[in-house]
Amino acid sequence: MGRVHLFEWEDFSWFPKNLRDYGTDFLEFLAQKTGLFQPAVPILIKALKRLETNQIIDLASGGGGALPGLNKELQKEVPGLQITLSDYYPNLSAFKRISNEHANIAFKAESVDARAVPKDLKGLRTQFLSLHHFKPKDARAILQNAVDSHQGIAIFEGQERSVPSVLAMIFSPISLLLSTPFIRPFRWGRLLFTYLIPVVPLFVLWDGVVSSLRTYSLAEMKELIASLKDADHFEWEVAKVKSGPAKVLYLVGLPK
Numbered sequence: 001m002g003r004v005h006l007f008e009w010e011d012f013s014w015f016p017k018n019l020r021d022y023g024t025d026f027l028e029f030l031a032q033k034t035g036l037f038q039p040a041v042p043i044l045i046k047a048l049k050r051l052e053t054n055q056i057i058d059l060a061s062g063g064g065g066a067l068p069g070l071n072k073e074l075q076k077e078v079p080g081l082q083i084t085l086s087d088y089y090p091n092l093s094a095f096k097r098i099s100n101e102h103a104n105i106a107f108k109a110e111s112v113d114a115r116a117v118p119k120d121l122k123g124l125r126t127q128f129l130s131l132h133h134f135k136p137k138d139a140r141a142i143l144q145n146a147v148d149s150h151q152g153i154a155i156f157e158g159q160e161r162s163v164p165s166v167l168a169m170i171f172s173p174i175s176l177l178l179s180t181p182f183i184r185p186f187r188w189g190r191l192l193f194t195y196l197i198p199v200v201p202l203f204v205l206w207d208g209v210v211s212s213l214r215t216y217s218l219a220e221m222k223e224l225i226a227s228l229k230d231a232d233h234f235e236w237e238v239a240k241v242k243s244g245p246a247k248v249l250y251l252v253g254l255p256k
Helices: 017-034 040-051 067-077 092-101 136-149 163-170 172-182 188-196 199-213 218-226
Strands: 055-059 082-085 105-107 124-128 153-157 234-243 246-255
Touching: 017 067, 017 092, 017 172, 017 188, 017 199, 040 067, 040 124, 040 153, 040 246, 067 082, 067 105, 082 092, 092 105, 136 153, 136 218, 136 246, 163 172, 163 199, 172 188, 172 199, 188 199, 218 234, 218 246
Parallel strands: 055 082, 055 124, 082 105, 124 153
Antiparallel strands: 153 246, 234 246
């Protein structure tokens, strides 16, 4: 099945910030509780040691992403690890909470475009559950910017373009309804727009299904790499690894 780049509600600048934050909070909560990105730990450790850096610059962090849940394990192998969260639409309440909980996690309060990362943000760039938001031209720009800046990049997707993945997304509103009372920080608005006016379950359902439909396959990731200028200045790895019943697709590029 070919990639279909439909819209996701959270991509629109006019989409209400509180609703976007409720959605990204849910994804962050789910990633932590399920350990979806646990297989990323050895991949990240290997990359950080190869680059001889203890800095991670997380792009498109959403509600905090996977790194807070992986932080302790990463710190065991990477002394002095420092993580910086960023997003084009920063979820500042989530970023502040995570930064308060983890002394080594900071954040950028201003908008950060993954296609043109500020030069002062140096370190291994990471992305979790976000590459599919970008059309091929923009996904290529993300990779090209890493190559041009001579910064390593590691991208992870927690779904793939397949029938099982789409079916899992169809049932995501059930997970949302069950988990909402436990998501922190507590927000009355979260309850209102989840249970009484079910906007959040509907947009999570749509965005989840669309996420699967527009996830890049491994072959398409390799095509993006092949189209880059000076791609041969980097070492690339594109692969898939199991994470419980799910699959994690990843792309890693490190300067030679």
